[in-house]
Amino acid sequence: MLYTVFRTNGRCTLSPFADYREKDGDAVRLINSIMKNETTKKGPSLFRPKLLDSFKGYSGKTLLYDLTAGLIVAAIALPLSITAALASGVSPERGIYTAAISGFVAALLGGSRINISGPSIAFAALSAGIVSAIGIEGLMIATILAGILLILMGLFKWGRLIHRIPPALTAGLTAGLALTIAIGQIKDFFGLTFAPGSLPVTTVERICALFQNAATIDWQNTLVGGVCLILLILLPRINKRIPAAPIALAAGMLMVLVPELLESAELIDGFKFTVNTVGDLYVIEGGLPAFSLPTVKWTSIPALLPAALAIALLSGTRSLFCCTVSDNMTDDPSNPNTELIAQGLGNVLSGLFGGIPACGSVAKTAANVKNGGKTPVAGIIHALILLIVLWVLMPYAGYIPLPAVSAILFVAAYKLCGRRRLTAFFKSASKSELALFALTLLFTLLFDLTIALLAGAAGATAVRILGKKSTPN
Secondary structure, three states: OOOOOEEEOOEEEOOOOOOOOOOHHHHHHHHHHHHHHHHOOOOOOOOOOOHHHHOOOOOHHHHHHHHHHHHHHHHHHHHHHHHHHHHOOOOHHHHHHHHHHHHHHHHHHOOOOOOOEEEOHHHHHHHHHHHHHOOHHHHHHHHHHHHHHHHHHHHOOOOOHHHHOOHHHHHHHHHHHHHHHHHHOHHHHHOOOOOOOOOOOOHHHHHHHHHHOHHHOOHHHHHHHHHHHHHHHHHHHHOOOOOHHHHHHHHHHHHHHHHHHHHHOOOOOOOOOOOOEHHHOOOOOOOOOOOOOOOOOHHHHHHHHHHHHHHHHHHHHHHHHHHHHHHHHHOOOOOHHHHHHHHHHHHHHHHHOOOOOEEEOHHHHHHHHHOOOOOOHHHHHHHHHHHHHHHHOHHHHHHOEHHHHHHHHHHHHHHHHOHHHHHHHHHHOOHHHHHHHHHHHHHHHHOOHHHHHHHHHHHHHHHHHHHHHHOOO
């Protein structure tokens, strides 16, 4: 099992994100390499993209591997980017903007040879809150500010320090975010109808609204969502190389389109199959992303700074964990400071082109390695393919059924929460760490990520102070 080192009160604990499994010998070598890098005086260079070192001995065979991996990763990234955008309260093309722009920048300038970056559902609750309160341009501003903070973190060489965030804090945040996302998708999965004008914002309000409107469940929406969910669960068990999300999304679209086609051809009569689709909610714009400066008032920026800080910390933590996983998979150490700077630049450009927050993706990075990706060229190819899809096929995204999107987000939320890593955390955590986990989880569900992060940071500080006081001299 892969272990990452967190020093809390003089002992090592499991990382809450450590869900990648490998041989014990590989894990030991990884820990030794991390410790060696932390104790080396010189340390890694401040900014040196891995792409500069990747062209040594680059051949046509390597290009073929990168091209194959880039195609497969793009197929996986497409539905995940769309679902991340919808969960964030924005139109689906903005998720692909983010995947293409941040993925290209991270591959071009990042500190890892194989990392793949893009939008993540980890930001969904926070992003949706910003969009509902200020609008899409408020989210663009917060993304740009978060990118600037990430660049500063890299310039100040915080690449190693960010790993020292208490595991209980990150475990509570991710578990809370996973529950928030899953609860937010129940309405669309079952086709529930809420009263006109009612717009539940907090998780508690959503739960109350779900109980109040449970009688409005629609069997057609539930059928589409159920079929997609079954495909998402069964296909990886048949063959882990099968990209389950694109197949489930295609199956959902066929379930919507085939009855319409049969009815229009007068092959069936009197059968009405009505399922809520993405096109019912959003006007989808095709074409390439356009540069635009957000026009939010300067007075709104101070209110966005806490959210930007939360995005930056979450993006930095998840991206560096992605580096840790990719280091173990390739035995090629990444440069954490370079990765933070590249992720920051990717977020800044994503915000300037209408995108949403982004970070490194473990799932897409693992798919990149398993399908033969050798260098950052695979990440660049994946980004270019997404731009082509955005240009040619985006208008058809309106036919995507919302229950299929909800099914994908259910599975993504489960993976974000991580049963194995939570079990490992509970087995090794102290009482104070469990209390910090519960505090962060509760505040995430009752309020939002920003308030939960502040409460968790205050709780972690209190635990550390009390721990020092109780330690005998």
